[in-house]
Amino acid sequence: MILYSGHEEEDAHHTEGVAFMLSHEAQNALISWEAAGPRIIYASFKTKKENIKLNIIQCYAPTNDKDEQTKEDFYNKLQTLCDKLKEKDMTILMGDLNAKIGSDNSGYEEVMGRQGLGKMNENGEMLADFCAFNNMIIGGSMFPHRRIHKATWVSPDHRTENQIDHICIGRKFRRSMHDVRVQRGADAASDHHLVLARMKMKLKKREVKKSTRTQYNVDFLKDRLTTETFRLTVRNKYEALQDLLDEGNMDIDTQWQQIKKMWTSTCSEVLGKKKYQQKDWISADTLNKVQVRKEKKGAINNSRTRAAKATAQEEYTEANRAVKNSVKTDKANFIEDLAKEAEDASAQGNMKQLYEITRKLAGKYKRTDRPIKDKNGNVLTSDEDQLKRWREHFEELLSRPPPQNPPDITPAEEVLQINCERPSKAEIEKAIHHMKRGKASGPDKIPAEAIKADIETSTEILHDLLGKIWEQEEIPTEWKEGYLVKLPKKGDMQDCNNYRGIMLLSVPGKVLNRVILDILKTGVDAKLRDHQAGFRKDRSCIDQIATLRIIVEQSMEWDSSLYINCVDYEKAFDSLDRDTLWKLLQHYGIPNKLISLIRNSYEDMTCRVIHAGQLTDSFMGKTGVRQGCLLSPFLFLLAIDWIMKKTTKYRRNGIQWTPWSQLEDLDFADDLALLSHSHQQMQEKTEQLNTVSTQLGLNINRSKTRIMKANTKNNNPITMKGEPLEETDSFTYLGSTINKHGGTAEDVKARIQKARVAFIMLRTIWRAKQIKTNTKLRIFNSNVKAVLLYGSETWRSTQKTLKRIQTFINKCLRRILHLKWTDKISNTTLWKITKQLPIETEIKKRKWRWIGHTLRKPPNTITRQAITWNPPGKRRRGRPRNTWQRDTEKETKEMGYTRREMEKMATDRKRWRSLVDGLCSQRANRHK
Template sequence: MTLHDESRDSSEVMRPMPPLLTTRAKIFIGTWNVRTMWETGKTSQIAAEMKRYNLTVLGISETHWTQTGQKTLATGEVLLYSGHEEENAPHTQGVALMLSKKARNALVGWEPHGPRIIKASFKTMKKGITMNIIQCYAPTNDGNDEDKDQFYDRLQSIIAKCPGKDLTILMGDLNAKVGMDNTGYEDIMGRKGLGERNQNGERFTNLCAFNKMVIGGTIFPHKRIHKVTWVSPDHTTENQIDHICINRKFRSTEDVRNRRGADIASDHHLVVAKMKLKLKKQWITGVTALQRFNTASLRDADKLKEFKITLNNRFRVLQDLLKEEETTMEDNWKRIKEALTSTCQEALGRKKHHYKEWISTETLNKIQQRRNKEAEINNSRTRAEKIKAQTEYTQANKPVKKSIRADKRKYIEGLATTAEKAAREGSMKQLYDTTKKLAGKYSKSERPVRNKEGKPITEIQEQRDRWAEHFEELLNRPAPPNPPDIEAEPTDLPIDVKPPTMEEIKITTRQIKSEKAAAPDNIRAEALKSDIDITAKMLHVLFKRIWEEEQVPANWKEHHLINIPNKGDLSKCENYRGITLLSVPGKVSNRVLLNRMKHSVDAQLQDQQAGFCKDRSCTDQIATLRITVEQSMEWNSSLYINFIDYEKAFDSVDRRSLWKLLRHYGIPEKLVNIIQNSYDGLQCKIVHGGQLTNAFSVRTGVRQGCLLSPILFLQVVDRIMKTSTSEKEHGIQWTSRMQLDDLDFADDLAHLTHTHQQMQMKTTDVAAISALIGLNTHKGKSKILKFNTESIDLIELDGETLEEVDTFTFLGSIINEQGESDADIRARISKARAAFLQLKNIWDSKQLSTNLKVRLFNSNVKTVLLYGAGPWRTTANIIRRVKVFINNCLRRILNVRWPETISNSLLWKRTNQLPAEEEIRKRRWKWIGHMTLRKSSDCITRQALTWNPVGKRKRGRPKNMLRRELEADIKRMNSNWRQLERIAQDRVEWRILVSGLCSSERGCRRK
């Protein structure tokens, strides 16, 4: 950086220093206060201006975005942003860094520091030198001194942490006038600034002097118009308050000036620094995640035909090689994999993402017209001309905003048209994918994670290492010291152990879900389904070898793991769950095993378990628990419920015990050996930021996303429950011959007892037996809910007290100590309202038909509202609240607004809806018929409909309960439970009965 001074006075000339980073490459770095990005189309306009000025990095002030994250824009730029983190925070302040592809590739790491500061680091061509860019937005000169102190203290601490050998750039809207007088600051500024230094300027120059950072805007000689960075709305005041600074020891800046032609309807000018610097691509130790094949093109008939022909030709060449006796199973797999992937590469090619800009050419022309008006303002010579040009600019900005909003509406209407077409053609996946776009349901943006000590990790490579560290610990739990001695069943279950037949492979291949991410082998289900016959022939040879050798290909044991955000602080790895991407041919093999085992294994499980079981649902368990609570309250019978939660249940199962359990339940040894081999030597890599971490071994738990995992895990839970309750009477008396100890849905367990002593003993026993198999009870999340007891004794586990609560959410439904449904219904209405508001674009669309809107309402909103409604105890107040919500939604869909009116009956008729009371009753009786009365008499949910505890009713009028509502409905039908059980066996007759019940209720209401 050379100082071009008009005078040779020593007080004005900076001491010469040779440039540290010598290179011919030039990059442009800018900073801009855009006033807001919380406006439709603003981000796209900023990205366009960034490209127009060929900026490598653009710092942005006043984004007005909340939260912190990283987003990849549709145009390819990466946006790092930092704003207010608080819930319901105001859309004020906010800073961001927009990175070009070059900067994105050189990115080493980044740090958010609240709504005023953000920092990013980039690798340069100079070995050992990193470029740190700090973008900030300082308080105004009139701001609170305490806020200024806090801002500059934080900024100083950030700069101080940057290594002295690195190139550090500080830029942004500092709201600081440094002026032209550099007396005392000759080392960090020249005399080419603008105006007079203000209070913020003093703070800023002192900061720069302390850190030896040169203020670029004061060094290079330019016209006044090229120094101004802010202009007041009336054009009477012009200041230089946006700055770009660089370490004094680096001489790589060649120029700093504003770019008045950049236009975003802001009162600040874009400030650009031209630098002699070259960024280096940040190569990492991991490898890039796979680029997927374009299997979507198989929907085209010609492309599908071409693919089938190519695959058939390769199979003919491969056929004889697969049947050679000296070939191993691994050899067969490698040849099959090569045939499939090479066919995909040749016929389909790689998947490319095409971005379709939603801003129209007409709008872009209007933006150019507005830009021309900006140029007129800049070229005006008198104040009167500026005022006139500013008025014209304001007028030109209005049609830009209007046109952008129109373009956005047109884009949304285009999506709506696509959704309507998908609905007509029955393409439900495309319909709901488009619905997500309409609703704006995008994945949460990436953000830096923290290490174990809670300190943010800024470097991307270290973040990947942290993810690998987290999941390696999570998926390799400590082995139980004394695993149980589980004996094998002497007689195997009647499960076929012969190699899969061709027909069996065809059936299971069709059962595999399409449009799912591929595993490391890069083979997708669409490729296998494109020609089922050829696929079956290839896999038949492979599966035969697998069954003979009792081993699976090593490639099937190499997994990629995707981290999916849950609730809570997303800077903590603990608030993410992992989904494993498994080989699709391996899924076909697992589906064969599952189809063969499931029926026999399900018959071995307790009836209390409803998770992943055929003809069982969450509603069964919710209803059984609600009825149990209601009847206990009715008969004044004591009841204790312990909602047990395991720590990372699926990931903690001890595999040594698991393989013994499979034999204990009668799974044939050959199938157990195949399953066990698929877990031996399991390797996993984490996908983060499009890159893969180093591989690590996975030694505990069952795979998340594997078809066999549910049935394997259910046997573990079943063993725990049977062992802890088989010889003890710790449950509630259910029938004369049976006690009900628990209600389970996979690992969601609700233990039931009558007394504190029983619950204490059961809790201790279950925890001890669970620990033997690797499952540890989460003491912080396990809760106690009790009814009709005056005992104040607490339940303890390993010296810790389990919390007693008034309410608990079991399988998504709220159970409280009053045994009522009101709290659950309030929660359902709140969730349904949120779901309805998310689909605002759909309800406002003029392209979507009313019929489709109602269908989407029924599937996306009504299902949320009426989840678990079957066992609700409905009162007039509850019915009114549900009806009001549904009617308000339907009126919004039909665009009926005050003072327009429409009767409820006409509203329901036009939208083909039942009244709320009938809808709940219809769902209730459909559930009772389908899921309860058609089952055997030993079904717990069926028994619950007539169960009474031991006890005595309280005095006074009994409360309305589900059972009384059912009895009233049965009376309307002129029937009884025995007759209903007979009718329920005929589905058609049952539907007629339920429809008649609703019709008769409607008729009674009219009378």
């Protein structure tokens, strides 16, 4: 049997057309088929797997030289067809796609392998985007074969071969595809070879292990009555405990165990233990309705008469309807809450949290309980062997040998004037308010929600305990224990080195750390170098990115030589030597009381790794700072600050920044960018940094450290311990791509790719009918657009880059609104419907908002000085390139102001906000 779809017109040319040729077995399994024009045909078949159909789409895509509209029309029709298919069914897309996908799968790792042929063309990119959005993979790119078994088309002169015919399958059924290759022997009098896929329809089941760790239903505290019951129970138990505490004969560990028992028993009684098959977003009200429905079902089964059974059935139907409506409401509220979190993260520029929220919205999580390899590369399959390997890995990581040549660090002559009296109730209450909800509890099983349920009582409980800890300078033993959660990075997921650990610690212990941190931050911050922007108030990644980009652009314009060393440390947080760290605390003038408290929290610290819901045996953590502890970033900044002061002291190896000073480096935590004008200066600085770093236990990762040179003819490599460091024309710094020529086109391309990945990850959100369009647009703005425009404050805008960004946004918005090519909605109308500004306006708004923030800083800060910085040198002949500074000067003149007037205006926040809004309004009007 042949199923055919072609031109409908009788006098149409004999072009295009697609078809199926069915065997007898396929005929018997055929359910339905649909002709979707001369380029697409679809058929559905039964499979031996119950309730799962096989959907096959055969298509013929326009060639690569066709106009953009023709290609868009084809993929829009294809997308419309795919939207009708159910995700639980197996879907195969195949045919002549006229798409070269190539062997480079950068940015499309989840769509294709590296076994493709040639180099990706425009059609190949459109196919890859389509597969990514529909969660499919390109089969021919996954299986290694000889070139003759990859090429699907041969030119008429038999000289050119390309791989343009493909078979794609849904990712869920990836294991059902065993091979894809060309069968050259099939004779069909065509310039195309037959492409064959070897399939197995049977699906593989995967067992999901349940975690053995105790968690409580903290979401029940969203219910007002449950919260009130919880508060009352805690107060009653604390009043009973108060009599024992008043006797004053308890040591700290005993007192803590009594307090812990009070909280955990209340959680168990009022909230109950969490069932892991339950969704996080299901409310207590819904679970109550489920219980009511269960009782109604029992009433049906126990009915003895038809009338009673009919009545019970009606009640059950009503209860079931109530459950469904309640679940829909919960899901909508959950999405709304995540959208609000994403908006907050976007406003704060917290890209890490934004990425986590995107994964949560997409329901996409990387498995961390997969089989791993031992040191010899052998795969470990049993849980027992895997637990031993994880313990071995982290014990070695956190128990590194001390530095061979520790530094001689002298204490400060004067101690900082910091209040070291026992914490007040106001300080403890403030610390509790700062605790974040929704975070996993530590070994004591006490969630933050339990402490925040009644902040007044919790403050009263912790005030006495923390006061005793403060006076005796002793930390409860359980607060020194941590559970390590493995977080995957890039690379082979069977290699333990491609994971990093985050430690789950006691929440009451975090309250103490917050109190200490709040005391230290103000006093110590003034002692830190201005070069460091990590974990400090009123400083951001954008400040450092903008400064570095301006340095590169101005160096190119003034023909000034520039060397940049982007330094990467190996396991920095886990390697810091603690004995040296305690000396550093004294060196910065921190009082002994606070040093003793911090030091005691690290003494005899123990760790256990969580794997497959189980815990490894306990082991000691002897080096590094605890990732997950509130104090760790602060402690690490002291180490980096001392290293850079020691590296640059008595030396002038930086770039000329002002007539009387040099800029040696730009830092954000351990992301360092060393700056120099000459090869000798950079060589000396690199060697000195390496020497000083090793004294504190930190090792520079030679394989990831990059050197970038500009305006220099010196080809000699920068070396470290005699080994040359890799040179590059561009590198990624704090998430932005820095190019030696100072351009932003490469960064824009990278941001579009990252935003595309985020948009595709959220495809279930865009397709969901129960989610409001306004909510979808809020998620798009915070989770996709924020990723797209990260660092845009530092871009020098061109019409070409603006057009690329605007095209991507328009395409996303049309998919969110499910607009088809036949709807004929203009871009202006689209922006009005979705309440979007033209991208040029959006970028200007972000840029000038950041400029205002920068101009309000003191005149001697590095970021403010960068806005007007020029290096020593001479401009090259010819028309100067466009730069960020030149763009800014031009826009300032267009607004009718001078630079000094702008600086004065920035001090008035309200006036500056009006200025930015007015500028954006004028530019928005130009697009209408």
